[in-house]
Amino acid sequence: MEVKLAKSYGFCFGVKRAIEIAEQHKNSATMGPLIHNKKEISRLKNDFNVDLYEDISDVKHNDTVIIRTHGITKNDLQTLKKHDAKVINATCPFVTTPQQIVKNMSKENYSIIIFGDEEHPEVKGVKSYGEDVFVVKDITELKNINPKFDKIATVAQTTKQKDHYSEIINALMIKYKEVRVFNTICDATFENQAAADELSKEVDIMIVIGGKNSSNTKQLFYICEKNTKTYHIEDEKELDKSWFDNKNSCGVTAGASTPDWIIQNVCKAIENI
Amino acid sequence: MEVKLAKSYGFCFGVKRAIEIAEQHKNSATMGPLIHNKKEISRLKNDFNVDLYEDISDVKHNDTVIIRTHGITKNDLQTLKKHDAKVINATCPFVTTPQQIVKNMSKENYSIIIFGDEEHPEVKGVKSYGEDVFVVKDITELKNINPKFDKIATVAQTTKQKDHYSEIINALMIKYKEVRVFNTICDATFENQAAADELSKEVDIMIVIGGKNSSNTKQLFYICEKNTKTYHIEDEKELDKSWFDNKNSCGVTAGASTPDWIIQNVCKAIENI
Numbered sequence: 001m002e003v004k005l006a007k008s009y010g011f012c013f014g015v016k017r018a019i020e021i022a023e024q025h026k027n028s029a030t031m032g033p034l035i036h037n038k039k040e041i042s043r044l045k046n047d048f049n050v051d052l053y054e055d056i057s058d059v060k061h062n063d064t065v066i067i068r069t070h071g072i073t074k075n076d077l078q079t080l081k082k083h084d085a086k087v088i089n090a091t092c093p094f095v096t097t098p099q100q101i102v103k104n105m106s107k108e109n110y111s112i113i114i115f116g117d118e119e120h121p122e123v124k125g126v127k128s129y130g131e132d133v134f135v136v137k138d139i140t141e142l143k144n145i146n147p148k149f150d151k152i153a154t155v156a157q158t159t160k161q162k163d164h165y166s167e168i169i170n171a172l173m174i175k176y177k178e179v180r181v182f183n184t185i186c187d188a189t190f191e192n193q194a195a196a197d198e199l200s201k202e203v204d205i206m207i208v209i210g211g212k213n214s215s216n217t218k219q220l221f222y223i224c225e226k227n228t229k230t231y232h233i234e235d236e237k238e239l240d241k242s243w244f245d246n247k248n249s250c251g252v253t254a255g256a257s258t259p260d261w262i263i264q265n266v267c268k269a270i271e272n273i
Numbered sequence: 274m275e276v277k278l279a280k281s282y283g284f285c286f287g288v289k290r291a292i293e294i295a296e297q298h299k300n301s302a303t304m305g306p307l308i309h310n311k312k313e314i315s316r317l318k319n320d321f322n323v324d325l326y327e328d329i330s331d332v333k334h335n336d337t338v339i340i341r342t343h344g345i346t347k348n349d350l351q352t353l354k355k356h357d358a359k360v361i362n363a364t365c366p367f368v369t370t371p372q373q374i375v376k377n378m379s380k381e382n383y384s385i386i387i388f389g390d391e392e393h394p395e396v397k398g399v400k401s402y403g404e405d406v407f408v409v410k411d412i413t414e415l416k417n418i419n420p421k422f423d424k425i426a427t428v429a430q431t432t433k434q435k436d437h438y439s440e441i442i443n444a445l446m447i448k449y450k451e452v453r454v455f456n457t458i459c460d461a462t463f464e465n466q467a468a469a470d471e472l473s474k475e476v477d478i479m480i481v482i483g484g485k486n487s488s489n490t491k492q493l494f495y496i497c498e499k500n501t502k503t504y505h506i507e508d509e510k511e512l513d514k515s516w517f518d519n520k521n522s523c524g525v526t527a528g529a530s531t532p533d534w535i536i537q538n539v540c541k542a543i544e545n546i
Contacts, residue, residue: 166443173442173454174435181442181452 012188014092111147116157210255217255287365384420389430483528490528
């Protein structure tokens with residue numbers, strides 16, 4: 001069976017990078033779970049002795065601490081440094097960017113609006129870098145904010161949708177003389193969807209790999225299902241030989257929390273059918 | 274008859290200011306017509322000997338030249354200075370602002386997009402202050418531009434509508450990492466409309482003064498007509514006494530090119546009915 005991988009699938013750039021960093025630092029620990037995939041976290045523990053701190057107070061002197069893709073707050077970073085921890089920064093560069101923007105815009109006396117979820121670790125981290133910073137999860141929350149300056153700079157949580165960000169900008173640009181819009185939204189999720197749509201139009205059967213509860217994996221399944229016969233599996237054990245009867249080509253994609261090694265196992269199993 | 278003026282009517286701030294400046298400079302000339310109202314230009318000529326240059330080549334050494342509200346290009350300003358003309362700047366401050374923004378953003382290596390009409394004198398002037406500047410009259414024209422930088426700064430012609438400006442910003446913020454939106458739209462036109470709507474709800478009759486061909490005056494007429502009996506006149510000679518039979522209060526508003534002295538004449542005539 002010929003197997004074709006989608007042009008974009010599975011982990012995003014930032015997560016892949018963080019896993020590589022973790023693999024390069026044996027006997028370390030991540031501050032919070034590195035990704036939302038228990039199999040991958042077990043693998044890092046078993047193969048590289050990369051442990052997990054649930055709370056910053058767990059960190060001991062001289063520990064090697066990996067900051068996960070979401071980043072952490074400025075205060076937490078200072079606390080780690082006070083503990084003399086060796087800090088390995090695996091913050092996604094797409095998250096470091098809004099952190100730096102918030103820092104610089106604050107210095108230039110802009111009030112800052114973050115489009116995101118107040119409780120999201122990424123947003124907590126980004127927010128901590130500025131002085132007059134407000135978080136809004138949608139346009140209705142704009143009425144609750146009271147910026148100190150009449151110049152506004154905006155960033156968005158990397159996983160937000162652009163059209164919702166636009167709505168907020170439209171409301172702000174009517175009210176303020178200057179709105180400095182930084183597009184910090186990451187295309188990874190949408191790239192996986194576009195690639196799945198494209199590939200599923202070319203193949204006889206499509207396999208989507210990811211947790212059965214993963215909403216972004218289910219989304220990929222619905223997109224592919226419209227174009228060709230599609231199956232959603234968690235790993236190669238679920239493959240059924242009969243699916244491939246009279247099929248010549250098989251497309252493969254995977255949700256954003258699916259490790260590459262699971263995808264590779266699935267691809268090899270299909271090739272051998 | 275009790276006469277009530279709308280809270281906002283007639284000339285905008287910038288035009289009123291330019292006329293005062295012209296009145297303070299007898300024996301000067303304006304570069305292009307100061308406003309689109311021939312009666313007012315005649316009055317300035319007759320009462321203050323303020324003449325009119327149709328072209329910059331008409332300017333002679335040591336002439337006193339008034340720059341009108343729309344502003345002029347950087348090159349034209351330099352030409353005037355080379356002629357040793359005494360330059361009196363009546364550019365509306367709301368137009369000077371985008372000129373300065375374009376200048377500063379160019380220095381900071383932003384590409385600049387002006388939302389406006391390429392042929393409008395205000396836009397020509399604003400554009401001349403920057404290096405990598407593009408004019409788009411609507412969202413479809415964005416596909417024709419090729420900015421040098423990936424950081425974009427935007428300004429709008431002062432008389433444009435905000436919702437159309439928003440459409441352009443929405444398209445830009447998806448494409449570029451940073452879009453610095455300067456809200457340079459002036460509310461004067463919309464303020465006259467809102468004030469006319471408000472006043473016409475309170476009075477028994479409404480008089481709208483302005484050129485019969487003036488589109489913004491006609492717009493005021495349509496707004497008032499919905500609320501009360503309304504007449505559109507050019508000056509006090511058109512008033513008809515019978516309109517005011519059994520009426521107690523009369524509201525007055527005027528289009529954006531109607532001089533104050535015409536409005537005052539109308540008000541006095543109504544009061545005497």
